[in-house]
Amino acid sequence: MARDRLLTRDRIVPLLILVSVMLGWELATRVFQIPRWVLPPPSAVVQALIRDQRLLLRHLTVTLEEVGLGLTFSVLLAIVLAIGIVSSRLVERSVYPLVVASQAVPIVALAPILLIWFGYGLTPKVIVVVLVCFFPIAVNLVDGLRGVDPEFVDLVRSFGGTSWQTLRVVRIPGALPAFFSGLRVAAAVSVIGALIGEWVGSSAGLGYLMIRAASQFHTDRVFAAVLVSAVVSIGLFWIVGVVERIALPWRRSARTET
């Protein structure tokens, strides 16, 4: 693969598609004279992005804080749950169904209740982010910890290793690739969690900005805010990928794996 060349087919094709969609959109809004408050053309979105950059930035900071805290707690919660689930049948039987059930709770219904309990501050948003994010991490981690080759465990035992050492030397490193897969999914959906939390009741954040702008028919600003959140999602996804590559150098060097 020619990594150093900027214009490979891998890049040109998606770029062309993106550009033509944008052009089509721009043309359509002009030809059909669609009002800006119904569907702003891309150029108007870009204008709004530039015009409202300070506003967007201020609300972005709030959303990022919720996402950051939410992801951190999700990881911690997922680790505790996963280790509990794989090391004790009792925990597995009693907790795993609850973990799964937590995903059936409609967040849109839960969020107003969280609002009543915790007010308009950061807490209910972080809780929503955790609810959305801990699940993919926990499930992947459980699979990863379970999927470790039992003969690796025997190897450590045969050298007199304790079960704690087995966890440290075999299970955890073996589960890391799965953990990162889960984390990547979580990172991508975390922003949605924060936005939902904000929609239900808040005084700041990209979600709040979207609702307010929509009610004022500043549709271009809504689109700009959506664009920013999308970029944040993609960015988080990408960052996790980079961290993964740094944390798992052995996967890069594999000759057979891809």
Place this chain on the structure above:
Amino acid sequence: MKSAPLHWRVELRHVTKTFYRGRQALTVLGPLDLRVADREFVGLVGPSGCGKSTLLNVIAGIEQPTSGEVWLDGEPAPERLGRVAYMHQRDLLLPWRTVLDNAILPLELRGIPRREAAARALPWLERFGLAEFTHAYPAQLSGGMRQRVAFLRTLLADRPLLLLDEPFGALDALTRASLQEWLLTLWEELDRTVILVTHDVEEALLLSDRVLVLSPRPGRIVREIVVDLPRPRPYEIVTDPRFVRLKAEVLAELRARSTMEVQFDGT
């Protein structure tokens, strides 16, 4: 065999092993009695699936015998994990560890600081021709190199008893021959006791003081052949009439017990 010792390095007393899968019972081993003296080199040959790996698992303590006892150094050793150095049939290199970190794993598990462990391992890596791969990951190694790392790791466990399960299984004849030569040198140099499982009768005879032939499953010792050939044994010894006779004896024993997959290499 060397003169009778005060106590045996390993002693299996009427050991059997049965695996239960649901209601189904599969007796894999025994009853089996085995005594190995200190500094003895014992070869184990037997048909595939007769329980050789299971036997080593039992000696290492990964599996407990269904009945019978395992003694180490003259005492019953119901808990013996960590007391013998075991090279498994698969190389079991941890893919996320470099060659060095794989090799020093047993030292690390014993709490020896990494720096000290590395200092101990480096000369060996040199000697094993792995020096330039010290910081490579297992996925970057050839099959032979992986086996050498696994072997080194077993050696660094630094236990008087080595259990080797087909250590040179996946290697070409040349690499195999040179590794066999090494193993002999090391054994003579380091005063270890070795139990070697192999499919290769020639290998067993070349290296061992005694070769034990196991029956098909459930594995029992059906024949003991003392290899009274002088040491050191150069590879050319395989053409020595005494060697050829011993080999024929072992092969006949294996063949007599039918369905086996022993390595025949046109004699």
